[in-house]
Amino acid sequence: MPKVIAPTTRPQRSLWLRKGFVPWLDPPGKRNSDGVAETALSYAKAVLNSFVAGDELEEGFDLTHLNPRMKEVWELRTVIAPQLRLFGWFAQPNHFIVVHGKTRDFLGSDASRWDKAREAVVDDRNALFPGQVLYHGVSYDDYVN
Amino acid sequence: MTTTSTKTIPHRELLEYRADVKTKLFRQIRKRFNQLVAGQNFKQKDLATRLGMDEGLLSKRMRGENDMRLETLSDLARGLDCRIEVKLVPLEEVAVMDLRSMPIRAISESVSTTARPGGGVPTGGFAGRVTTVNIQTAAEIVDAD
Numbered sequence: 001m002p003k004v005i006a007p008t009t010r011p012q013r014s015l016w017l018r019k020g021f022v023p024w025l026d027p028p029g030k031r032n033s034d035g036v037a038e039t040a041l042s043y044a045k046a047v048l049n050s051f052v053a054g055d056e057l058e059e060g061f062d063l064t065h066l067n068p069r070m071k072e073v074w075e076l077r078t079v080i081a082p083q084l085r086l087f088g089w090f091a092q093p094n095h096f097i098v099v100h101g102k103t104r105d106f107l108g109s110d111a112s113r114w115d116k117a118r119e120a121v122v123d124d125r126n127a128l129f130p131g132q133v134l135y136h137g138v139s140y141d142d143y144v145n
Numbered sequence: 146m147t148t149t150s151t152k153t154i155p156h157r158e159l160l161e162y163r164a165d166v167k168t169k170l171f172r173q174i175r176k177r178f179n180q181l182v183a184g185q186n187f188k189q190k191d192l193a194t195r196l197g198m199d200e201g202l203l204s205k206r207m208r209g210e211n212d213m214r215l216e217t218l219s220d221l222a223r224g225l226d227c228r229i230e231v232k233l234v235p236l237e238e239v240a241v242m243d244l245r246s247m248p249i250r251a252i253s254e255s256v257s258t259t260a261r262p263g264g265g266v267p268t269g270g271f272a273g274r275v276t277t278v279n280i281q282t283a284a285e286i287v288d289a290d
Contacts, residue, residue, distance in 0.1 A: 042160035046168040058175060079171050079209045080164075
């Protein structure tokens with residue numbers, strides 16, 4: 001039976017998970033391959049459910065368009081520590097694809113790690129949907145509303 | 146009154162429910178805080194003063210850099226002149242969403258036919274790439290292999 005994700009609410013947005021991301025998000029044991037505990041992962045699932053349920057997501061806090069914007073890579077973040085960052089892109093408004101995740105602690109202020117995290121989305125996107133025209137919006141509402 | 150199962154709820158599911166509650170509550174607190182700050186009647190240091198808290202610590206809390214205990218959430222709400230209302234909704238009264246009725250093909254078709262801003266039609270799409278539905282997060286899993 002399908003599980004309820006939000007009472008009396010039909011999904012307002014669509015969410016897609018890269019197949020390789022699923023074991024990271026939902027490991028068989030108590031921790032995933034990066035050592036992230038299931039408690040932290042539960043917050044990741046909460047934020048993903050929140051996205052699907054159509055909850056208001058604060059620009060720049062819940063959901064951030066990473067620079068350079070033309071690469072169309074976004075991060076969805078868990079709002080409570082230990083913070084996780086889920087990286088992906090919008091195939092179209094309200095349709096987000098999550099490619100991978102990292103802890104905020106791991107990323108820190110190391111620009112190279114952030115670059116790598118961003119480029120991983122670009123690479124996976126190109127591998128998944130070669131030749132697909134990228135969706136570009138102008139304002140935040142063009143992506144999620 | 147309907148019968149509640151005596152089967153043990155998986156620990157992970159309990160974690161996810163906790164995360165969902167805290168995330169929703171914390172988001173509302175941030176929203177209220179942002180509204181007060183936008184009204185220019187309030188600053189973070191005002192909230193810190195009201196709560197008798199170090200401003201640096203409060204700043205961390207408002208960024209979600211510390212774990213959120215119920216005591217903290219309650220204090221923040223009170224500091225923002227709000228009270229928290231809680232309503233329990235029995236799951237059997239909730240509409241169960243049939244995730245398989247989610248318009249997967251419609252999404253695929255809309256992706257392949259939606260015009261990109263500025264012209265052009267995206268090629269490719271999700272048709273044939275969606276393999277399974279992750280029930281817990283209502284997300285479609287994209288098969289990249």
